[in-house]
Amino acid sequence: MMIVRERQNKYIMIEQDHHARISGQLAANLKDSFFLEERLKQPVLFAIENHDFAWKMIDKQPFWNDRKQKPYMFTDFPNPAKTVFYKHGIDEVEQHNLYAALLCSEHYTRFLLNDPGEESQLFVQHERERQKQIINRLEAYDKNIFDVHYGWLQFFDSLSLYLCLNEPGVSKEDEHPFFKNGIPISQPLTFFHTKKVSIYWKDSQTVEMNVFPFNSPIDITIQQKSVPQKAIAENGLIKAYEQAELDTVSVRLT
Template sequence: MIVRERMNEFVMIEQDHHAGISGEIFSCWKDGFFKGEKWRESVLHAVTKHDCGWRMVDRQPFWNDQKQAPYTFMDFPSPAKTLIYNSGIDEVERRDRYAALLCSEHYVRFKQEEESPEAKQFVQFEKARQQRLIKSISDFGRSLFAFHYGLLQLCDNLSLYLCLNEPGAKKEEESPFFQNGIPLSGALDVFSKKKMHARWIDRHTIGLDEFPLKQPVTVNLKQKTVSKELISKQGLIPSYLETPEETVEIHLVPYI
């Protein structure tokens, strides 16, 4: 779950929906900012489904007693998180091996610095999966794979930018993740900079200083704004289920 806390409420966005927005963004990618056309559909599948493991978990979110807030994708307990990651990669692999390889790499990078037994076991298992998948994929190229993985990271971050920030936020009010720009992988040599800078032009429009999309793109962000008072009375799960879903229209446009 992606969560923004306000004074009297939590804005909650399901992970799988966020990933779907990542896919919508990538589906409008300029040809000049892509390499390896034969892999385009696989990359799209990875970008769109990279968080599919969270789908069932986010339907009835968990409460963090220590923080007195819903658990987020950042503080969700590590042992359970590895099961979610593994389940999601399994689901992607059943349809597309190259997409699964990208998703596996994505989650290994999240976990490879952790010292917990669960994280180490997860990384070991996924490294073995990666070797198996690489052997089964004809024409696999490491440099091209690194480029495609960089695109997954970028699309993930672009979607997170619009999910983690309040609409219309000033730069100093943005999530610390993005105040200094969105990092670009060194493998993404089609970009002229090491970072992409985004800013809110108004409450429904985000400008990008290097624009990799074919045209301005509109996405519909689905979220629930759950009252803290309601949670205190009946708990998180019934409050979340009872809260109606909202749709926020957001436009991605170029700016100089």
């Protein structure tokens, strides 16, 4: 489900699968020693790059939130529908790699763990069963190493979201509320020696982090569409989105 930023008279819309591919590009630049096991590096990278595969086809035609009178975003899309797409995404990843599917399954499960809705709880039960079956099929599964790899998935998901959810060059006080206090670091990622990484926009093309787990600065290209509200009112969201030009934004992470 789309990442949406609202500007005057328009919406900036980014497909979730594109955000996930940015996550993958960032992860591919991580220092090799941080992956812990070389044999699992490619499955971990595959999981990070494809963790939002669930939305790949769905985001081609975005959904309209009739209550808020604006496009649905991943934060407010109904959970019962999410479970259908989540399962599809994990199924697709599982066809490519079991370990990557285990990471994606854990990721989606945690989103719905505390939702009391029947569909959410059935999804969690189904995924817990899937996880047991995958672990039984894996060679030399190590939960401590898995927790580190899952921590990286969370970190790169958050880092990419930071780049996509904020207006380029935004001041710290106007950042998206998810990240005003930095990017959270899960406990297994002991390399950071901190619970949060400070991050901010130095200017409209540069983002700086106070802890940098990469070998060198990374150049990212964000693909997005600028969809006029007038076009939505005249033609509906789907047509307005399809007709909008694809823009690119260049960002350097240092």
